[in-house]
Every structure is written in C-alpha cells, then in structure tokens.
Amino acid sequence: MEFTKYHGLGNDFILIDNRDDPEPRITSDQALQLCDRNFGIGADGVIFALPGQEGTDYTMRIFNSDGSEPEMCGNGIRCLGKFLADLEGDNHKTHYRIHTLAGVIIPELKGDGKVRVDMGMPQLSAAQIPTVLAEADQKVINTPIEIADKLWEVTCVSMGNPHCITFVDDADAIPLETIGPLFEHHSVFPQRTNTEFIQVVRPDYIKMRVWERGAGATLACGTGACASVVAGVLTNKSDRICTVELPGGCLDIEWSETDQRVYMTGPAEQVFTGKLSQISG
Numbered sequence: 607m608e609f610t611k612y613h614g615l616g617n618d619f620i621l622i623d624n625r626d627d628p629e630p631r632i633t634s635d636q637a638l639q640l641c642d643r644n645f646g647i648g649a650d651g652v653i654f655a656l657p658g659q660e661g662t663d664y665t666m667r668i669f670n671s672d673g674s675e676p677e678m679c680g681n682g683i684r685c686l687g688k689f690l691a692d693l694e695g696d697n698h699k700t701h702y703r704i705h706t707l708a709g710v711i712i713p714e715l716k717g718d719g720k721v722r723v724d725m726g727m728p729q730l731s732a733a734q735i736p737t738v739l740a741e742a743d744q745k746v747i748n749t750p751i752e753i754a755d756k757l758w759e760v761t762c763v764s765m766g767n768p769h770c771i772t773f774v775d776d777a778d779a780i781p782l783e784t785i786g787p788l789f790e791h792h793s794v795f796p797q798r799t800n801t802e803f804i805q806v807v808r809p810d811y812i813k814m815r816v817w818e819r820g821a822g823a824t825l826a827c828g829t830g831a832c833a834s835v836v837a838g839v840l841t842n843k844s845d846r847i848c849t850v851e852l853p854g855g856c857l858d859i860e861w862s863e864t865d866q867r868v869y870m871t872g873p874a875e876q877v878f879t880g881k882l883s884q885i886s887g
C-alpha cells in the first residue's frame with residue numbers, strides 16, 4: 607500500500623489515498639503501529655482521503671498516534687488539501703468541501719503555497735466541549751481546576767474536538783510530559799482533552815505549547831491554535847486576528863466578527879512518498 611508523508615509546522619501525518627472505498631483501508635491498531643517512530647513510519651497521525659458524502663468533495667478521517675479517532679485536525683486538513691491537489695493533478699480544485707466528524711470544513715489552496723481553512727464556528731457550552739466543569743449550557747471561562755497541587759484557570763473551546771486553554775507567564779517553562787497527561791485524562795473531560803498553554807506576547811501575537819489528546823506533545827496543533835485565539839478573545843487577552851507561534855512555526859488565525867467562523871492560514875509540506883512492505887494485525 608502506498609502512502610505520502612506530509613507535515614503542517616512539524617505536526618506530521620501519513621496520508622492514505624482511500625478515494626475508492628468509504629472504509630479506511632487500515633485499522634486504528636495498524637495506524638498506531640505505523641505512527642511508531644522506531645518500528646513504523648513515524649507520525650502524529652494517519653489521515654484518509656475518503657469519498658465525499660452529503661454533497662462534499664471528499665471525507666476526512668484521522669487516527670491519532672495512539673489509535674484514537676478525533677473529530678478534526680487543523681494541520682492535517684491543510685495537508686489533506688495539498689494531498690488532494692497532488693492526486694488530482696494539474697486541473698486540481700483550489701477549494702475543497704471536506705466532510706469531517708466536526709462538520710464540513712473548507713481548505714483553500716492559496717497562490718503562495720499556504721492553505722487557508724474555514725474551520726467553522728467554535729462551540730462553547732460545557733456539553734459541547736464536552737466537560738463537566740460547568741452546567742451543560744454554560745461556558746467555561748477562567749474556571750479554576752486543581753492539577754498537580756496547583757490551581758489553573760482554564761477556558762474550554764471545541765473546534766469539533768475538545769480544547770482546554772490556560773494562560774501562563776512562560777509557555778516554555780511548562781513541564782508538558784508531566785502536566786499534559788494530567789489534563790488530558792482528567793475526569794472533568796469525559797472524551798479527554800487537548801491542552802494548550804498560552805503566553806500572551808502581544809494581543810495580536812501569542813505563544814503556544816500543546817499537549818494533544820492521543821498524540822502527546824506535538825510541534826503544532828491547528829485546532830488548538832484556533833481554540834486558543836477564541837479563548838484569548840473570551841478572556842480579553844488577545845485580538846480576533848492573531849498570530850500563534852508554535853514550536854514548529856506560526857499560524858495566522860482570525861475569529862471573524864462578521865460570521866463568527868474561525869479561519870486558519872498556514873503551510874503544508876509533502877516530505878516523501880513510500881510503499882508499505884507489510885503490516886500486521
């Protein structure tokens with residue numbers, strides 16, 4: 607089976623051309639094996655280009671490197687946009703309507719090689735995150751939670767997948783490997799959560815470190831960057847148009863005042879293509 611490796615600011619994925627079958631041709635357990643950086647190809651996830659449904663061009667499904675299936679992936683859908691254009695060849699489309707578990711998401715290939723994505727509207731009620739940190743119809747903004755004997759003020763935002771955002775003085779000082787799993791698996795998040803630690807450099811420029819649900823510390827997280835700008839606006843810490851600096855590079859995010867949708871612009875690079883010699887399980 608052929609695959610193509612892409613990354614979005616170092617958040618890297620194995621992309622599979624699955625356009626001829628509505629079912630992914632590898633299982634979540636096999637995806638876990640392929641993501642292993644010693645015994646497999648190595649990646650933060652596996653992304654499938656599947657046939658469209660309900661009027662969309664294509665469908666995206668993704669398995670995290672732990673084999674779990676999230677609703678959406680921001681860096682991943684930019685990579686999928688580039689992948690589809692490569693598969694379609696010279697007459698490729700520049701906009702794709704992609705069916706995802708988070709709704710219809712629209713990546714647009716820009717002339718400068720970047721990809722601009724309409725990520726839809728953030729979901730803000732506790733039930734939509736989901737979290738039990740507040741009543742189902744209430745928002746979670748600057749809510750205290752005790753983790754590792756410290757009180758953190760968190761703001762929760764769903765971009766189809768759950769995000770818990772906390773603002774810190776020094777993002778680089780966060781011990782992600784120890785504190786990340788405590789947030790990810792906390793009982794107040796029934797579906798686990800992605801966690802973003804945000805340092806506000808300026809209202810239009812924030813620095814982010816992320817511990818991803820099902821993938822751990824990654825170099826970038828697109829949905830997390832979107833969720834963090836929304837959280838920054840809700841807490842009056844950041845502007846609606848904001849640059850997000852991640853270890854792998856910067857994303858440009860806008861939470862539009864007019865349509866309340868979040869737009870993300872960033873790169874997506876092809877690294878190599880390959881053939882799987884064998885896969886067990």
Ligand SMILES: N[C@H](CCC[C@H](N)C(=O)O)C(=O)O
Nearest residue numbers: 676679680681767827828829
């Ligand atoms: N680990 C995430 C999915 C990938 C999100 C991230 N890689 C992005 O770019 O949005 C989750 O389980 O919700």
